[in-house]
Each structure stands twice: as C-alpha cells, then as structure tokens.
Amino acid sequence: EVQLVESGGGLVQPGGSLRLSCAASGFTFSSYWMHWVRQAPGKGLVWVSRINSDGSSTSYADSVKGRFTISRDNAKNTLYLQMNSLRAEDTAVYYCARERNWGQGTLVTVSS
Amino acid sequence: NFMLTQPHSVSESPGKTVTISCTGSSGSIASNYVQWYQQRPGSAPTTVIYEDNQRPSGVPDRFSGSIDSSSNSASLTISGLKTEDEADYYCQSYDSSTWVFGGGTKLTVL
Numbered sequence: 001e002v003q004l005v006e007s008g009g010g011l012v013q014p015g016g017s018l019r020l021s022c023a024a025s026g027f028t029f030s031s032y033w034m035h036w037v038r039q040a041p042g043k044g045l046v047w048v049s050r051i052n053s054d055g056s057s058t059s060y061a062d063s064v065k066g067r068f069t070i071s072r073d074n075a076k077n078t079l080y081l082q083m084n085s086l087r088a089e090d091t092a093v094y095y096c097a098r099e100r101n102w103g104q105g106t107l108v109t110v111s112s
Numbered sequence: 113n114f115m116l117t118q119p120h121s122v123s124e125s126p127g128k129t130v131t132i133s134c135t136g137s138s139g140s141i142a143s144n145y146v147q148w149y150q151q152r153p154g155s156a157p158t159t160v161i162y163e164d165n166q167r168p169s170g171v172p173d174r175f176s177g178s179i180d181s182s183s184n185s186a187s188l189t190i191s192g193l194k195t196e197d198e199a200d201y202y203c204q205s206y207d208s209s210t211w212v213f214g215g216g217t218k219l220t221v222l
Contacts, residue, residue: 035211045149045157045202047211059210100147100159100168 002026002101006094009106016086016110022079022096022103030054030074032099036081038092039105048094049081064090086110114138114207116214123220128193132217135185135204142179144206146186151200151216160201161188195221 008020022034036048049060049070058070069082079096086108093105115137124130134146149157159168161177164186174191186205190197195215198221203214 009157033209037211038212044150044200044216045213047213050210052209057209060207061210095156100162102149102156102158104156 001050002098004096004098004101006096006103009094009108011109011111012086013112014087014110017082017084018086018107018108020081020083020094020096020106022081024077024079024096024098027098029072029077034070034072034079035097036070036079036090037095037102038090038108039095040089040092043092046092051079056101058081083108114173114205114212114213116203116205118201118203118214118217120215120222121218121220123222124193126195126221128192129189129191130219132188132190132201132203132219133185134187134214135183136205138189140181140195141186141205142181146177146179148175148177148186148188149202149204150197151202153199157202190219192222197221 003024003025012018033052035050038048049083051058051070055072067085088110091110093107095105096103117135141195148161150160151157160175164179165177176189180188200216200218202216
C-alpha cells in the first residue's frame, strides 16, 4: 500500500524557516516524480513544487520561487521542502503527492 | 499560463446523476491527461479518476470521466448519487512539467 506521511509543520513567525518532510513507502520512491501542493484555509488546491525522480530537475510556482527548495533523498525514501522567508500567505496545509496518491498533509501557520 | 475552470458549486438529489465540468483556457485539454480528486471536509484529497477516465481500485463505477475536445473540457460524472459523495471535487492537468488545478467544485447532495 502506498503511504505518504508528511511532518515538520507548525507555527513560525514571518520571515522564519521550516523544513517539511514526506516519508514514502509501499512503492519504488526513486522511480517517481514527486510534488508539493498546498491548501490555504477554506481555499482550493495550489501546486507548489515538483522534483523529478533522481532529483536533477525541479520546478516551482512563482509565488514560492527563490524562497522554497524541494529536494529528495532516494536512499531514505523521503521528500523535503525547505521553506525560507515565510509569509502570512504561506499559511496552508501542505501535501506531498505523486500521481494518484496524496499524504494526509501538515499544517504550516505563519503568524507573529 | 494554462488554467482550468470549474463551476463553483453544483447540487443534486440522491439517486440522480451530476456532471462537473473542467474547461481548459488554451490549447487542447486532450493533449494531457486529466485527473479528478475528491476532498471531503477535513480530509486529504483522494483520486477518483486518473488519466482522463481510469478509476483507481476501490472507486465505485458510479464515477466516470471523459474528455470533450470540441469544448476543450473534461467532465466528471457521478451517477446514483449518495450523500457520501458530498465533497469538493478538483480537476488537475499539466502545464509543461507542473500540475494545474481547477478551482474546485462543491457538490451538495440534498
């Protein structure tokens, strides 16, 4: 069974940093492109970033470009999202996802 | 940039059939696969349709997906509506190597 389990969310002050992790199991992690998607409270799904299977190619939404960094450790079956210079508008539930499968999400709240 | 447009909300009675549309802003929606996700309140999204019209195991055949090239749109049809189908539904496709989501449609089963 495919499982994606996010962790690392929490409350952070504006301008602060946070690193999210997504532990993958039940499939060959190193074969799949992976994505981060976020959902602000009461709003829709918004794509944030993606990384290819070996980590050599990444892409970001304009709203996070230059502040967020996606990475992966295929030996540890783990996806990461390093978030710097956080803003109030980054407050959301962050989901890691691959084609057809989603994690349960982790809440990031940016507030003073 | 490629965008997907969905109706904000739809409603229908139990036992009836409802169709949710997802219209592409440019190009051909048939050029890339479309996925549909169901999200119940307080829960993560789950896939109900992938690759335009494929159902993951465990998704009932009351759910079906289709593409209409003439209107540049995808559709999710749910037949025999049940109260448990009440949820938000999102379509998703691609723009280059990124994911693009529709704004979501709230389905009310009343």
